[in-house]
Amino acid sequence: MNLLRSDTHTPLVHAIIGCGRVAPNHVDAFSAAGGVVLKWACDRDMEAARSLARSGRISAVTTDPAEVFADAEVDSVSIAVDHAQHAPLVAAALRAGKHVLVEKPLAMSDAEGAELVALGERTGRVLSVVSQHRYDPVVQAVRSWLAKGLLGVPVAVDVTLQCGRTAPYYRDSYWRGTWAGEGGSALVNQGYHALDVVRWLCRGLEVVGAAAGSGQLREAMETEDTFAALLRSPAGTLVTYSVTVASVISWRTRIGVVGSAGTVLFDLDHPGTLHLVDGGEELVTAARAEKARATREQPSGIDYYGISHRLQAADFCRSVRTGDPMTASGAAGLETLRLLTQLYRAGGGRRGEPVAPAGPAR
Ligand SMILES: NC(=O)c1ccc[n+]([C@@H]2O[C@H](COP(=O)([O-])OP(=O)(O)OC[C@H]3O[C@@H](n4cnc5c(N)ncnc54)[C@H](O)[C@@H]3O)[C@@H](O)[C@H]2O)c1
Incomplete structure (x- = not known):
């Protein structure tokens, strides 16, 4: 079930989609945040997913983001793939009720970015663009x-x-x-x-x-x-x-x-x-x-x-739990x-x- 904002005790279940160069920073950041379970490493290259999972003690691997989005236990996801796929993957995650930390830039076009920010507001989910x-x-x-x-x-x-x-x-x-x-x-x-x-x-x-x-x-x-x-x-x-x-x-x-x-x-x-x-x-x-x-x-x-991915991940987790605004919000990412x-x-x-x-x- 998706984490309730008032619930400060249940661990936040997080997944990482895209297991390339920057993914270890997300593993490190969410591991350091405390109160987070890293459940999925997802990459269309199964070996990349397995390798990140091994290094980060992540229990499940998949090549298909849809499998992650369909997992009702997952509260939030990092999207760390190429820029062109940010918009479709962020949209799919938000529609599935997940909170999203997406690597920069938010999207490829202003129109896509504005739709994602609006979708985050409509679904009541946190959307943050990495700006560590x-x-x-x-x-x-x-x-x-x-x-x-x-x-x-x-x-x-x-x-x-x-x-x-x-x-x-x-x-x-x-x-x-x-x-x-x-x-x-x-x-x-x-x-x-x-x-x-x-x-x-x-x-x-x-x-x-x-x-x-x-x-x-x-x-x-x-x-x-x-x-x-x-x-x-x-x-x-x-x-x-x-x-x-x-x-x-x-x-x-x-x-x-x-x-x-x-x-x-x-x-x-x-x-x-x-x-x-x-x-x-x-x-x-x-x-x-x-x-x-x-x-x-x-x-x-x-x-x-x-190492400031750690500070942004902590801010993200706080925002998921409390609803407080983030320093690096989706709206800030849209303006950039x-x-x-x-x-x-x-x-x-x-x-x-x-x-x-x-x-x-x-
Ligand atoms: N904040 C920072 O300092 C920082 C540093 C590096 C990269 N980045 C950003 O991170 C993002 C990723 O960059 P990178 O250097 O890690 O790229 P990368 O090419 O090293 O890794 C991307 C990974 O995503 C996987 N992938 C692609 N499409 C997928 C899909 N549909 N489902 C699952 N996996 C998929 C690829 O197989 C690859 O392993 C980019 O937005 C980049 O700008 C940010």
Whole structure:
């Protein structure tokens, strides 16, 4: 039977659909949440399902998501498959009465995303889109400093992500580097987190200008390997944003926020780190405290995914039990999806349009 919101003692029965690269983070996160039984590992590749089940002490395996949705014991599911299948699988899970934590992005189009959010509301089920870096302590700290006015009026934000993805990463995948399966690449996949976090810090963003490029990995992917944009917040803060997957560095973010009363520079790497703080005494003291409590914990999966899936899973379980709103809700995921759509519209690419060459092919 589906978990009642008032029931805080019965374990929450969870299932994971899609047992690929990110799935171990869901096993780790729901195992750490406490009061959760991981029942199903589901992947259309049975060996992938079995392997995740073995590593996570999960009792049941299947290749068919419908079997999971039909299990009346299951309260909630993680959806961790390619982007194109998010919408149909999330819809099927919600219709079956399950609470859903879906990996980013919520869906491939704004219309699909809006339908899913409406369906979540109609069915009274929690729908959350993974945005684990919203939960990083350093991000939460910067958001609270902005809310308290410790940075003064935010004037400019500079966001960069450089990461390294090789041709086999795209060639060996059934969905990455394709418009049909991924719906873009550098921006919608790796660049998602920095965009979502900055949209959250700025309380909204609109696109001023953007450009997509494809250079170094052109032979291996039809989507963009690099994306750059200029955005503006409702308060007038100007945001410069760039992401590339064609770097020699596997993952390095930097987010600089310049306000009239203070400046911070931090990252979304692991552990999330505060690199620079300058400003008034209250800001500097808060920053010192933040640095002192920086985590030393190491992730069990791919290191730059971090460990904040745990914090989001805990927030998800709390929301299922209490009905309280989540930091990374379905509605928040829809707003970020809408921003992604605007960026691709302004920057080129998406839905099979060619991406302008940004440099010589290798
Ligand atoms: N939050 C993060 O930091 C983070 C990191 C990596 C990936 N992701 C996201 O996670 C999702 C999955 O990415 P990945 O890298 O794990 O992909 P992946 O290709 O490694 O794994 C996807 C798995 O889904 C399985 N699958 C596909 N269709 C299925 C279906 N209908 N039923 C059951 N199984 C099915 C595939 O067989 C595969 O094993 C994407 O949305 C991606 O953007 C998020």
